[in-house]
Amino acid sequence: MDHLFLEKYGSWAIVTGASSGIGVEFAQQLASKGMNLVLIARRKPMLENLARQLTESFKIECKVIEADLGKDSFQFDILDATKNLEIGLLVNNAGMNCEGHFYRGNLERNLQMIQLNVKAAYILAYEFGKRFLENGKGGIIFTSSISAFNANPYLSHYAATKAYILSLAESMNYEFKDKNVDVLALCPGMTKSEMTRGMKDGPMLMEVAPVVKEALDNLGKKSYVVPGFINKAQVFLSTRLLNRNGAKNLSGAMLKRMLPGVKKKKKKDE
Numbered sequence: 540m541d542h543l544f545l546e547k548y549g550s551w552a553i554v555t556g557a558s559s560g561i562g563v564e565f566a567q568q569l570a571s572k573g574m575n576l577v578l579i580a581r582r583k584p585m586l587e588n589l590a591r592q593l594t595e596s597f598k599i600e601c602k603v604i605e606a607d608l609g610k611d612s613f614q615f616d617i618l619d620a621t622k623n624l625e626i627g628l629l630v631n632n633a634g635m636n637c638e639g640h641f642y643r644g645n646l647e648r649n650l651q652m653i654q655l656n657v658k659a660a661y662i663l664a665y666e667f668g669k670r671f672l673e674n675g676k677g678g679i680i681f682t683s684s685i686s687a688f689n690a691n692p693y694l695s696h697y698a699a700t701k702a703y704i705l706s707l708a709e710s711m712n713y714e715f716k717d718k719n720v721d722v723l724a725l726c727p728g729m730t731k732s733e734m735t736r737g738m739k740d741g742p743m744l745m746e747v748a749p750v751v752k753e754a755l756d757n758l759g760k761k762s763y764v765v766p767g768f769i770n771k772a773q774v775f776l777s778t779r780l781l782n783r784n785g786a787k788n789l790s791g792a793m794l795k796r797m798l799p800g801v802k803k804k805k806k807k808d809e
């Protein structure tokens with residue numbers, strides 16, 4: 540139980556994308572602090588399993604909301620289901636990616652990514668941010684990405700959605716800080732989750748636990764956080780040592796080597 544945390548952010552938190560990966564870990568670490576949880580994603584059975592496990596282990600309350608944040612007007616069910624709960628923390632974490640050449644994934648999938656990574660995160664921050672300002676306390680964590688700091692060829696559209704999130708979170712952090720509402724962008728590098736399933740294990744691929752811990756430890760202290768030494772070094776290199784063009788070229792060269800399919804396809808195109 541973390542009494543200071545509960546005093547600051549109230550007794551209920553919302554976690555989107557709570558059915559796997561970083562979202563599950565957010566739910567676990569918040570539950571260990573004694574927070575009741577609203578768990579949101581599309582796969583209800585996974586949310587229900589997690590809710591059962593957390594309720595038993597931490598003696599907290601959980602509410603499961605099955606919602607597709609990629610659909611228009613998704614927010615009304617969530618607002619209705621949470622109107623009588625003292626929500627004090629929003630973890631805007633659900634997201635999807637589409638990596639590879641610019642035309643990888645059809646237009647519909649790429650527009651879906653804007654709807655989920657950008658529009659849904661904005662709508663929830665707008666709605667719950669209003670409540671937090673009225674209450675005079677609260678917190679919002681956005682899961683952005685290390686790819687938000689510079690242009691990323693072969694990850695172009697995903698990185699652009701995450702750059703939006705980082706910029707939004709930093710500006711909200713400034714505007715809300717005098718009103719006792721903390722806003723933070725978590726900018727992970729590669730992290731073990733469904734999104735990175737199949738990637739080779741190695742020092743670049745972080746476990747979810749330290750990623751989430753760094754976010755929760757820095758909420759109220761920083762406007763963004765980059766977990767892990769290697770990721771921090773990468774951001775230092777791309778934002779302090781290189782200009783934007785250099786950072787773009789370095790990212791392009793690295794991603795071309797790392798992403799399955801990119802190099803092979805390039806050769807075919809040539």
Ligand SMILES: NC(=O)c1ccc[n+]([C@@H]2O[C@H](COP(=O)([O-])OP(=O)(O)OC[C@H]3O[C@@H](n4cnc5c(N)ncnc54)[C@H](OP(=O)(O)O)[C@@H]3O)[C@@H](O)[C@H]2O)c1
Binds near residue numbers: 558608728729731732
């Ligand atoms: N893993 C990484 O290397 C990495 C790095 C940087 C940033 N991130 C970001 O971290 C966040 C969490 O991703 P993750 O790595 O934990 O990946 P993940 O394991 O694939 O989790 C993604 C979560 O988002 C939910 N989601 C996807 N589409 C949704 C929709 N239309 N409506 C509602 N929920 C939806 C998924 O639940 P359902 O499928 O059940 O709906 C799942 O719970 C994302 O924003 C991602 O961009 C990840």
